[in-house]
Amino acid sequence: MSNDDRDRESMEVRARAPGKIILVGEHAVVHGSAAVAAAIDLYTTSSISLLHEGEDGDAGAVELDLRDSDLVFSWPCSRLRRALGEVSGKAGAPTPCSPDELAAIAKLMEDQEIPEAKIWLSAGLSAFLYLYTSILGCRPGKAVVTSDLPIGAGLGSSAAFCVSMSGALLTAAGTVGIGGGSGVEEWELFGKDDLELVNQWAFQGEKIIHGKPSGIDNSVSTFGSMIKFKKGELTNLKSRNPVKMLITDTRVGRNTKALVAGVSERASRHPDAMASVFHAVNSISEELSSIVELAAEDEIAITSKEDKLAELMEMNQGLLQCMGVSHSSIETVLRTTLKYSLVSKLTGAGGGGCVLTLIPTLSANIVLEKVATELESHGFRCFKVEVGGRGLQVCRG
Ligand SMILES: Nc1ncnc2c1ncn2[C@@H]1O[C@H](COP(=O)(O)OP(=O)(O)OP(=O)(O)O)[C@@H](O)[C@H]1O
Ligand SMILES: C[C@@](O)(CCO)CC(=O)[O-]
Ligand SMILES: [Mg+2]
Secondary structure (H helix, E strand, O other): OOHHHHHHHHOEEEEEEEEEEEEEOOOHHHHOOOEEEEEEEEEEEEEEEEOOOOOOOOOOEEEEEEHHHOEEEEEEHHHHHHHHOOOOOOOOOOOOOOHHHHHHHHHHHHOOOOOHHHOOHHHHHHHHHHHHHHHHOOOOEEEEEEEOOOOOOOOOHHHHHHHHHHHHHHHHOOOOOOOOOOOOOOOEEOOHHHHHHHHHHHHHHHHHHHOOOOOHHHHHHHHOOEEEEEOOEEEEEOOOOOOEEEEEEOOOOOOHHHHHHHHHHHHHHOHHHHHHHHHHHHHHHHHHHHHHHHHHOOOOOHHHHHHHHHHHHHHHHHHHHHHOOOOHHHHHHHHHHHOOOOOEEEOOOOOOOEEEEEEOOOOOHHHHHHHHHHHHHOOOEEEEEOEOOOOOEEEEO
């Protein structure tokens, strides 16, 4: 074992990746339209510690500790090798998870006692096993995950999980680099090429969780800021006065994979009508991007920018209803905020989950307090987020 390997084994690597909001364009982005998303200041943090193989021939285990759920999962390395073969870990670009590999991972899930009420975790666990064994091979190690994000609520928890995990694993493997070793615990940013690589791995993880992701969620979680995303292409949107958003979590559980599949089924039943809907969403996203950029260059006043954003968000919500991804809880939030002349739209995959409400700069705090109190009286949870911040960050603890 080289000194570098020994150093890596003795060190814990932590990576944190933000959740996101989609201002406009969800679902349509899967079908080639543009969408606009921004990172938010709620993070998922993954840590990796590599462990030594036992002296007595015990190959050790791969452990995943999901702190927020109070659940720990463990796979003996010998069991992983039997199921997946002698995977040795990969330094470069990812190879997509093959159907055979996915079937082997599904079998490995059967060994775990996942509580029935938390069965949705199995998608995340499968993505973890794919990422861990593909990057590090079947060597022993321990991963710990914590998150500020509501899981499965439209704020990109799956992407933040895949990005932070890929970032931590690739750093632990020595594939992407931060200096480290100063002994001072501080978050560092990766270089552009390293971020690109992490993003590619995270996208493969998202595919296991989502089925057919567009890549917008993992991209904004990796690179941060506010972005326009279309057909895999990312444009950074400069934004000098970040928009302020109230987020309402309806607490209605939903699943992005099923919602994305539902929209695709509707599109195959009504191809012409849905193509027009996706086209309209594309125009909305393009217009919203231009407004954000003009405002960054002081070409339009802040109040005029907010009025335009509100109208475009309102139009997008109508089209999301056409796609069949709204929900009665979302409609309740829309009606409630409209009483206070505030515009809202669902964010993420919809079907429940979270709703965005644009907070105009000139709106009084008292109005915000009143609307939040009324929303919470329906059993919803409200919180304010900072929009457009940093993406993936890493720290060697
Ligand atoms: N911290 C976490 N620990 C374990 N699994 C997680 C974690 N965060 C997300 N997941 C996995 O991701 C799934 C939720 O992903 P899903 O895409 O349905 O929702 P989301 O990403 O929160 O919302 P959206 O995709 O609409 O932004 C969970 O069911 C779980 O399998
Ligand atoms: C619904 C969707 O458009 C956004 C989920 O946050 C899915 C995707 O783009 O992968
Ligand atoms: Mg997701």
